[in-house]
Amino acid sequence: MATTERDLYELLGVERGATDAEIKRAFRKLAQQWHPDVNTEPVAQERFKEINEAYQILSDPERRQRYDTFGRAGVDGAAGGAGAGFEGFGGFSDIFDAFFGGAAAAGGSARRGRPQPGADLRYDLRLTFQEAVKGTEKEVEFRVLGRCDTCSGSGAKPGTEAVACPHCQGRGEVRSVRQTMLGQMVNVSPCPRCHGEGRIVEGPCDTCKGDGRTERKRSLRVTIPAGIDEGHQIRLTNEGEVGPRRGPAGSLYVAVHVSPHATLKRDGTELYYEAPISIAQAALGTKITVPTVDGDEEVEIKAGTQPDTELRLRGKGVPHLRRAGARGDLHVLVDVRVPTRLSKKQRELLEAYAKEAGEEVGGGGLREKLGL
Ligand SMILES: [Zn+2]
Numbered sequence: 428m429a430t431t432e433r434d435l436y437e438l439l440g441v442e443r444g445a446t447d448a449e450i451k452r453a454f455r456k457l458a459q460q461w462h463p464d465v466n467t468e469p470v471a472q473e474r475f476k477e478i479n480e481a482y483q484i485l486s487d488p489e490r491r492q493r494y495d496t497f498g499r500a501g502v503d504g505a506a507g508g509a510g511a512g513f514e515g516f517g518g519f520s521d522i523f524d525a526f527f528g529g530a531a532a533a534g535g536s537a538r539r540g541r542p543q544p545g546a547d548l549r550y551d552l553r554l555t556f557q558e559a560v561k562g563t564e565k566e567v568e569f570r571v572l573g574r575c576d577t578c579s580g581s582g583a584k585p586g587t588e589a590v591a592c593p594h595c596q597g598r599g600e601v602r603s604v605r606q607t608m609l610g611q612m613v614n615v616s617p618c619p620r621c622h623g624e625g626r627i628v629e630g631p632c633d634t635c636k637g638d639g640r641t642e643r644k645r646s647l648r649v650t651i652p653a654g655i656d657e658g659h660q661i662r663l664t665n666e667g668e669v670g671p672r673r674g675p676a677g678s679l680y681v682a683v684h685v686s687p688h689a690t691l692k693r694d695g696t697e698l699y700y701e702a703p704i705s706i707a708q709a710a711l712g713t714k715i716t717v718p719t720v721d722g723d724e725e726v727e728i729k730a731g732t733q734p735d736t737e738l739r740l741r742g743k744g745v746p747h748l749r750r751a752g753a754r755g756d757l758h759v760l761v762d763v764r765v766p767t768r769l770s771k772k773q774r775e776l777l778e779a780y781a782k783e784a785g786e787e788v789g790g791g792g793l794r795e796k797l798g799l
Pocket residue numbers: 592593594595596597598599600618619620621622623624625626
């Protein structure tokens with residue numbers, strides 16, 4: 428069979444660890460480029476054959492594993508036996524049906540009409556800082572298009588049913604074939620009569636006028652996981668609008684907004700608290716009260732603490748959304764403040780301190796500017 432031993436992954440331009448989706452994507456791109464129906468260069472046929480063979484092997488988990496283990500020798504016999512060569516495919520459109528047409532594989536059974544899915548909905552939910560960190564449950568209430576009770580969503584008068592669309596014979600799509608410079612191009616578009624659904628309603632339901640849906644109020648309890656943050660969305664599948672005439676439902680996206688905390692700042696799982704202390708407290712040590720999400724906590728500031736010292740309260744941050752039990756830290760940033768206004772007594776004491784330390788103070792400072 429193949430005389431050239433080109434690596435199949437290399438042929439498709441993917442990594443050895445590529446996922447099935449990546450392999451499929453790579454093949455689709457190359458097929459668009461090299462399929463002889465669109466590419467008239469003499470090398471195209473041979474090139475497409477190689478690409479196609481590589482795809483046949485790598486898209487089959489069992490054969491891919493044999494190839495990974497034994498190389499070409501592990502799969503060549505089987506490739507011939509399965510007859511999965513270039514000839515296996517029909518025209519250009521058949522290949523694309525295999526990817527886009529759902530049920531229609533390379534074998535080519537007709538595509539069935541599909542009901543349209545319903546729209547996704549968005550609900551904006553505001554949480555307090557505490558609720559976002561700790562997690563909570565919230566009741567959300569919204570209006571949504573749900574299945575019509577009169578016709579159970581079919582859109583047809585009770586006692587009647589939707590029938591196959593006569594325009595597309597229930598396929599939901601119409602095809603037109605064009606001859607172009609690049610060969611035969613098949614254009615597939617949704618049927619204009621049934622809008623791709625494949626079925627039409629002859630006697631529409633009076634309640635929903637044939638749409639199969641009516642608007643209603645719905646309320647849902649939504650579990651908010653601990654650690655959720657501003658801008659996150661919670662997706663609730665099937666809780667959006669239902670599609671017309673029993674079309675599948677869309678999703679409800681709950682978009683989360685978090686109110687800021689008065690004194691704590693948040694960055695992901697980490698919390699930050701700025702603790703202002705005086706020069707005397709920094710020099711002599713003190714105890715401060717730090718607000719945490721679990722209540723106030725006393726924190727010791729050691730004697731001789733320098734400005735911009737960071738103390739860490741481990742595990743007092745925000746829970747990780749995906750790692751159960753894991754929590755970030757609360758960082759206490761010590762902000763040593765130099766007093767800008769001193770009482771007479773305070774100034775005397777500081778001057779006495781400076782004298783004791785042998786430091787030059789006053790002159791050119793605050794006192795002079797104020798004309799004291
Ligand atoms: Zn139709």
